[in-house]
Amino acid sequence: MIDARLKTVWPGFSLDVDLHVPGRGVTALYGPSGSGKTSCLRCIAGLERAGQGFVEVNGEVWQDSENGIFVPPHKRAIGYVFQEASLFAHLSVMANLQFGLKRINKSQRQVEITQATELLGIAHLLERHPEHLSGGERQRVGIARALLTSPKLLLMDEPLAALDSQRKNEIVPYLQRLHDELDIPVLYVSHAQDEVARLADHLVLLSEGKVLASGPIGETLARLDLPMAMGDDAGVIIEGQISAYDAQYQLLSLQLPATEMSIRVTHAPMNIGQTLRCKVHARDISLALHDSESSSILNRLPVTVIGEQAADNAAHVLIRLDAGGTPLLARITRYSRDQLRVHPGQRLWAQIKAVAVLA
Numbered sequence: 358m359i360d361a362r363l364k365t366v367w368p369g370f371s372l373d374v375d376l377h378v379p380g381r382g383v384t385a386l387y388g389p390s391g392s393g394k395t396s397c398l399r400c401i402a403g404l405e406r407a408g409q410g411f412v413e414v415n416g417e418v419w420q421d422s423e424n425g426i427f428v429p430p431h432k433r434a435i436g437y438v439f440q441e442a443s444l445f446a447h448l449s450v451m452a453n454l455q456f457g458l459k460r461i462n463k464s465q466r467q468v469e470i471t472q473a474t475e476l477l478g479i480a481h482l483l484e485r486h487p488e489h490l491s492g493g494e495r496q497r498v499g500i501a502r503a504l505l506t507s508p509k510l511l512l513m514d515e516p517l518a519a520l521d522s523q524r525k526n527e528i529v530p531y532l533q534r535l536h537d538e539l540d541i542p543v544l545y546v547s548h549a550q551d552e553v554a555r556l557a558d559h560l561v562l563l564s565e566g567k568v569l570a571s572g573p574i575g576e577t578l579a580r581l582d583l584p585m586a587m588g589d590d591a592g593v594i595i596e597g598q599i600s601a602y603d604a605q606y607q608l609l610s611l612q613l614p615a616t617e618m619s620i621r622v623t624h625a626p627m628n629i630g631q632t633l634r635c636k637v638h639a640r641d642i643s644l645a646l647h648d649s650e651s652s653s654i655l656n657r658l659p660v661t662v663i664g665e666q667a668a669d670n671a672a673h674v675l676i677r678l679d680a681g682g683t684p685l686l687a688r689i690t691r692y693s694r695d696q697l698r699v700h701p702g703q704r705l706w707a708q709i710k711a712v713a714v715l716a
Contacts, residue, residue: 359384359414359510359542363400365407372396372407372566378559380415383536383543385557385574387550387585392563394546398512401544402437403430414510415542436503436541438513442495444487450498451483457505466507468539473501476538477531493524497531504539511543517552525552532556550590551715554578554636579684581666581677586686591675592638593686595620595714599631608655608711609633616681620656622714633716639675639686641713644697645706656709660685662701665694678707 361376372393378384386394399405401412403419406427412420419428444453454470474480477497487495496516503511516532517525529552536543536556547553553560553574560577562570562585570583575594578585585591600619601610604626611633612619622635648657660678668675674694678685685707689699697705 359401359544360411361397361401361413362409362411363397363407364409365400365405367396370396370566372400374563374566374568376561376568376571378544378561378571379542381540381542382558383545383556384559384561385553386544386546386561386563387548387553387557388563388569389548391565393566394548394563395514396566397563398514398544398546401510402435402512403428403433417509434507434509436506436508436511438496438500438503438511438516440515440518442487442499444495444498444502446487448486449483450479450485450487450490453487453498454483454502454505457502460506466505468504468507470505473504476504476534477501491524492520493527496520496528500531500535504535504541508541511541513543513545515546515548517547517549529555550578550585550588550592551636554592554594555634555715575684579677579686581664581675581686586639586666586675587669589640590638591686591688592636592641593684594634595637595683595685596632596634599627599629599633601629602626609716611635613681613683616683618658618681618683620658620709620714621711622716623711624716636715637685637709638713638715639688641709642678642685642687643708644676644687644689644693644699645708646697648706652708653710654708655711656707656714658685658707658709660705660707662699662703662705664701665699678705680707 358380359378364373388394400407410420410422419433479497557574560574570577579593597611597613599609600612608621609624610619610621658680660680663677663679666675672690673688674691676687
């Protein structure tokens with residue numbers, strides 16, 4: 358477990374959080390600018406000293422202000438990735454990586470250069486200097502350098518914020534590989550919901566220096582009582598196993614957990630049995646009283662209405678649905694709600710275009 362109870366005051370801003378999050382996987386600290394995400398990260402790293410603080414990472418206490426304990430940053434087993442890679446311009450990629458490796462004794466090394474370069478796809482860049490790298494390449498080198506310190510906790514402060522959409526799309530698969538192949542817990546700061554949805558296992562929602570919600574990503578994104586449900590990028594996670602692949606149409610069939618229901622997704626080939634996580638925006642789900650096969654919409658799921666919430670747009674409402682244990686959110690007009698007479702407990706059909714599923 359990662360426990361962080363942090364209370365401190367700066368001019369114009371105060372932080373008062375109590376975090377209890379899993380000690381493995383990726384936990385996202387999510388919220389708007391000024392919500393306290395980076396302040397939390399810096400206090401956990403020891404770069405800022407909370408006036409009242411307790412930080413424990415998988416059994417190691419790094420701060421306990423009541424007992425006078427404060428482990429300095431250089432003695433905390435952390436890797437820190439910032440918005441900018443901050444590579445040494447006069448050193449090659451290999452020399453930058455070796456700098457990270459030298460920070461840890463040989464006996465304590467758990468990640469070697471070959472493994473890090475393979476995971477991040479940078480083996481062909483080792484002789485280059487940072488000025489000859491793209492923004493995405495520089496960031497991948499920065500992540501590799503952080504991993505080579507064999508950290509017990511990896512802190513990532515909006516690592517994709519400085520990249521354009523193309524570079525973000527290039528680097529996300531590498532971050533997913535880190536999640537799948539390394540047993541290093543990650544605290545990941547972001548204000549981009551789609552990015553968090555693709556990477557995180559656990560979500561902490563921050564606002565004005567306080568925790569509004571904390572829980573598994575699937576459950577938390579589907580909550581109607583949180584601000585995330587109001588935005589245009591509101592949606593849910595669907596995670597399941599690949600059950601089939603149609604090479605002719607490049608469509609994966611993704612079986613939902615604990616049910617025989619599946620959805621089809623446009624995607625490159627994957628092996629049967631592999632796990633895939635998808636994001637489905639609330640705006641991309643429509644509702645119907647009956648199933649209809651005479652439609653271009655490939656995904657039609659029987660669902661039960663769980664609840665309703667007014668949306669930020671007065672003409673819209675958000676409907677929470679249950680698809681055999683998988684939560685869904687649908688944003689529809691109030692007119693459509695009234696025409697369908699939507700109410701809790703009602704059985705409907707949720708319709709999702711295959712091209713609208715983000716994987």
